[in-house]
Amino acid sequence: MEEKKDLQEEKDLQEEPGTEETSEEVTTEESATEDSAAKTEQTVEEDESESDEAGESAGEQEEGEDEAADSEEEKPLFGKRKKKDKKDEKIEELTDRVQRQMAEFDNYRKRTDKEKSQMFEVGAKSILEKLLPVVDNFERGLAAIDESEKDSSIASGMDMIYKQLTAMLEESGVKPIEAEGQPFDPDFHNAVMHVDDEDFGDNVVVQELQKGYMYKDSVLRYSMVKVAN
Secondary structure (H helix, E strand, C coil): CHHHHHHHHHHHHHHHHHHHHHHHHHHHHHHHHHHHHHHHHHHHHHHHHHHHHHHHHHHHHHHHHHHHHHHHHHHHHHCCCCCCCHHHHHHHHHHHHHHHHHHHHHHHHHHHHHHHHHHHHHHHHHHHHHHHHHHHHHHHHHHHCCHHHCCCHHHHHHHHHHHHHHHHHHHCCEEECCCCCCECCCCCEEEEEEECCCCCCCCEEEEEEECCEEECCEEEECEEEEEEC
């Protein structure tokens, strides 16, 4: 029995070292697992930091490219201008010459139109001035006809011609100047006599001796008047 007991103890002693080795292996495996996990976390952190750094560097690179592009766009303003092609220069020269000639021609046309208008007005004014004495004679002749002869054919013919002549003058822009009873105006009236008359105010036209006329905006003939002092 004692021998069996000793054998059993020896057997137990032989089995115990294996158990210790197993526990040591488990501990080693756990530490290795922990080390691997730590390394994995470290690797992940390093990858994240590297990705952040890469993103920052990419952003800086894009900003640098934008600044470079802006500087390239602004460069022509401060740098030398690109030399124009001879063909473009010739086109600009011809265009400028044509524009100048067109402007000169337009000024010439306006000037000649104005000169023609002035010449026409001067010519018309000269002819109308020569017609005014004819009108004066018709007025004097009609005023000299006796009342008993106003219905005669001669008086009727003179009156018809007079009305036709005055209508033609009015259509041409000739109008008589109002004088009698109006204040004296040296721009329209020519005073040839002065009288003292209490019925009229001072410097008032008392009588019109010869009718004056306007041609459009200019005086064709001044009115000859008698003015009260």
